[in-house]
Amino acid sequence: MSAPAIAIRDVSVAFPGKRAGDEIRVLDNISAQVARGEFVCLVGPSGCGKSTLLNIVGGFIPATAGEVLVEGQPVTGPDPRRIFVFQENGVFPWLSVRENVGFGLRGRSAAERAEIVAHYVEMVGLTGFEAAYPRELSGGMRQRVEIARALAANPDIVYMDEPFGALDFITRLKMRADLVRIWQSEKKTILFVTHDIEEAVQLADRVLVMSQRPATIQRVVEIDLPRPRDLDSPRYLEKRDEIFHIMGMSLRVGEALNV
Numbered sequence: 001m002s003a004p005a006i007a008i009r010d011v012s013v014a015f016p017g018k019r020a021g022d023e024i025r026v027l028d029n030i031s032a033q034v035a036r037g038e039f040v041c042l043v044g045p046s047g048c049g050k051s052t053l054l055n056i057v058g059g060f061i062p063a064t065a066g067e068v069l070v071e072g073q074p075v076t077g078p079d080p081r082r083i084f085v086f087q088e089n090g091v092f093p094w095l096s097v098r099e100n101v102g103f104g105l106r107g108r109s110a111a112e113r114a115e116i117v118a119h120y121v122e123m124v125g126l127t128g129f130e131a132a133y134p135r136e137l138s139g140g141m142r143q144r145v146e147i148a149r150a151l152a153a154n155p156d157i158v159y160m161d162e163p164f165g166a167l168d169f170i171t172r173l174k175m176r177a178d179l180v181r182i183w184q185s186e187k188k189t190i191l192f193v194t195h196d197i198e199e200a201v202q203l204a205d206r207v208l209v210m211s212q213r214p215a216t217i218q219r220v221v222e223i224d225l226p227r228p229r230d231l232d233s234p235r236y237l238e239k240r241d242e243i244f245h246i247m248g249m250s251l252r253v254g255e256a257l258n259v
Contacts, residue, residue: 051161058159
């Protein structure tokens with residue numbers, strides 16, 4: 001059996017408090033794995049440390065205890081073979097769509113760069129907008145540019161931190177469907193943070209459900225549903241409701257489950 005793409009081993013994080021000697025415990029002894037080519041979502045209550053964990057895996061924040069291995073090697077800092085896609089618009093406003101997508105390809109020949117850019121522009125549905133600048137694009141289109149730029153660099157792993165959180169509902173649904181299509185084509189390993197349980201069940205092979213802070217992994221939920229997923233199917237709704245239940249939530253406004 002091959003080693004996992006990502007191995008999180010007994011990771012804990014605490015930050016200094018406002019007063020001397022105080023500390024804020026954020027993550028508590030978290031262990032998890034992500035297989036190569038797998039799509040895994042992290043969900044949990046607001047402020048529980050989902051993004052903190054993703055930043056530790058990405059090498060931007062050191063763990064207080066424990067370690068993260070990526071492709072069998074300890075993470076000691078960011079690595080160009082692993083790309084982040086954030087909720088905040090990360091495209092360069094002074095570059096066109098073509099220039100943004102090709103930003104990480106500066107070591108390639110002009111012909112090779114043009115071929116790769118054209119491939120990913122088409123893949124994310126932006127053909128015809130190559131010369132446009134971000135100010136001329138909708139929020140969803142700008143996010144497509146960021147995804148195309150990430151994939152064009154041919155990373156081993158893509159980390160995504162609520163990349164669709166600022167988009168309207170209809171655009172989010174479209175972006176989710178497109179991301180699944182792209183992932184199935186590219187077979188990249190994706191670790192995806194979201195606060196949206198519906199989104200997690202629509203996208204993931206597995207969902208890691210985090211607790212309140214200091215966060216642990218409460219449960220790992222396998223989403224063994226065929227793609228594209230029918231959002232009204234009984235099995236989809238069962239998986240969604242299972243995660244709501246784990247998190248102590250009900251779909252009825254104001255009602256909490258006794259778990």
